[in-house]
Amino acid sequence: MACKCGGYYYTLNAKASFDRDLAKTRKFLLRNVSVIRMFTSGFFRSKWRSIAGKRRILSMDAREKSRSTILESSKDKRVPIFVMMPVDIFTLDASGCPRIRKLKALTVSLKALKLAGVHGIGVEVWWGIVERCSPFDYDWSLYEELFKLISDSGLKLHVALSFHSNIHSTHGKGGVSLPLWILEIGDVNKDIYYRDQQGFSNNDYLTLGVDHVPLLSGRTALQCYEDFMLSFVNKFESFIGTVIEEISIGLGPSGELRYPAHPFGDGRWKFPGIGEFQCYDKYIFACRMEDLKMAACREGKPQWGDKGPQNAGCYNSLPSGVPFFEEGKESFLSDYGRFFLEWYSGRLICHADAILAKTLSHPAELTAGYYNTALRDGYDPVVSVLSRHGAALHIPCLEMMDSETPPTYLCSPEGLLKQMQSVSKKRIVNLIGRNTTERLDKTGLWKIRSNCYNPQAEVVRSFTYFRMNDSIFRVENWNNFVPFVRMMSTDL
Numbered sequence: 001m002a003c004k005c006g007g008y009y010y011t012l013n014a015k016a017s018f019d020r021d022l023a024k025t026r027k028f029l030l031r032n033v034s035v036i037r038m039f040t041s042g043f044f045r046s047k048w049r050s051i052a053g054k055r056r057i058l059s060m061d062a063r064e065k066s067r068s069t070i071l072e073s074s075k076d077k078r079v080p081i082f083v084m085m086p087v088d089i090f091t092l093d094a095s096g097c098p099r100i101r102k103l104k105a106l107t108v109s110l111k112a113l114k115l116a117g118v119h120g121i122g123v124e125v126w127w128g129i130v131e132r133c134s135p136f137d138y139d140w141s142l143y144e145e146l147f148k149l150i151s152d153s154g155l156k157l158h159v160a161l162s163f164h165s166n167i168h169s170t171h172g173k174g175g176v177s178l179p180l181w182i183l184e185i186g187d188v189n190k191d192i193y194y195r196d197q198q199g200f201s202n203n204d205y206l207t208l209g210v211d212h213v214p215l216l217s218g219r220t221a222l223q224c225y226e227d228f229m230l231s232f233v234n235k236f237e238s239f240i241g242t243v244i245e246e247i248s249i250g251l252g253p254s255g256e257l258r259y260p261a262h263p264f265g266d267g268r269w270k271f272p273g274i275g276e277f278q279c280y281d282k283y284i285f286a287c288r289m290e291d292l293k294m295a296a297c298r299e300g301k302p303q304w305g306d307k308g309p310q311n312a313g314c315y316n317s318l319p320s321g322v323p324f325f326e327e328g329k330e331s332f333l334s335d336y337g338r339f340f341l342e343w344y345s346g347r348l349i350c351h352a353d354a355i356l357a358k359t360l361s362h363p364a365e366l367t368a369g370y371y372n373t374a375l376r377d378g379y380d381p382v383v384s385v386l387s388r389h390g391a392a393l394h395i396p397c398l399e400m401m402d403s404e405t406p407p408t409y410l411c412s413p414e415g416l417l418k419q420m421q422s423v424s425k426k427r428i429v430n431l432i433g434r435n436t437t438e439r440l441d442k443t444g445l446w447k448i449r450s451n452c453y454n455p456q457a458e459v460v461r462s463f464t465y466f467r468m469n470d471s472i473f474r475v476e477n478w479n480n481f482v483p484f485v486r487m488m489s490t491d492l
Helices: 020-024 060-073 103-116 141-152 180-188 221-236 282-298 335-356 363-368 380-388 413-426 442-452 475-488
Strands: 002-005 008-011 038-040 043-045 081-084 090-092 098-100 120-126 156-162 193-195 201-206 244-249 393-395 431-434 463-465
Touching: 098 141, 103 141, 103 475, 120 141, 141 156, 141 221, 156 221, 180 201, 221 335, 282 335, 335 380, 380 413, 393 413, 413 431, 431 442, 442 475
Parallel strands: 081 120, 081 463, 120 156, 156 244, 393 431, 431 463
Antiparallel strands: 002 008, 038 043, 090 098, 193 201
8 A cells, every 4th residue: 555745655555465474384364455365285265256165264263363473473583585576577579469578687687686695576467468458368378487487596476466557657668558458448438547636547547436337348347356366376376375475466556555646657746746636537426426425414514525625736736835735624624624535535445445355364645545644543444454354564665764855845754654563563464565766775775674673663574675677786786785685684
């Protein structure tokens, strides 16, 4: 799940993940929010119809015991390091089919990372590659090849099931779109994507407004996600709990549980703008009108249900001077402001809850969907959902320091991290870390280490470095990275 404080993404990567130690002790929890799920003798246990079969579905009591086991083992003083694959790992061949780029160079890089002490490799498994051409036509051959290559190198896997596009965030270095058949539907009906108040759409992720609307060749968005996850588990069941140690499930743009309030690459937004509310596509608008009008009538304020905030600025506004984000009778502190933000963040939480149910077991924050203010902990309701589903929480920005953030941006990565550590401890949820910006200098790497081993909080369960690229292997950076990996992988 990601929030954006003054422009930086501090991702609570709303995805789902699996846990190493539980695999060894028969149980496996799914987590991204990391869904930490259940393994049993190498099998994935879940509510999924065709997966569960004759296998017993775990009770809530069993899940609670499993979660306790996870938190006990999280006190180990080791933090395994995963390195995420390059953003341009895939390319299209002459026939338009995806393939792995620079296979020989990748093989050498994997061996070098293994020798350095890296525990595993992070791989994004793209909906737009596997179910690329037509509904239900799943082609896993690319990932079979890649997973074998990684396994043969002696490395483990952190798999991120990715239902978004990264076309706008790769800056011309490749990128993966949503499935082509989804794009064809979107060409006719742009309301399957989020829209801002001006009507601009963003085709990086389907709007949560179609979660329950069968517009996608007869399926709802939730059914598409569930069918994809079922196909993945059926294909790689023998890898889960052995080679595949963590599985993350993307819940929004960039894989993060948020609205696309800060769109990349199309010129609408740039850091440190506050972003805009994203609740104006036809389907989420219908939900909003129905939900808000009913709630507004109960409050005796039927006019509240007609529209979103009209005084919330634009993408590149700063908090100061924007009435909705200041004190006043029409601000976020007003009765209407609290009313709208409860609904806006509540829809996002319902979206996460609905997807995770398929897998048993400040201004910028507000526009992204996190109702987080000095008077309200906006992350506690989200982490409560994760706790209920036995999921862990991905948090980025572990390399970031308040001292490196201009005060005028009104954001505190260190303060946000403390808040995440506090709420995760309260709700008995594991933390899994990653960096947001590339840092290969000693200051940045040592900051990651200190955040992972904070004596006032649970040890971060694992850390994924973003990303593998040529920079890591430059002598001056490699000489910093290798000691960092070995320190993280050694008992403290």
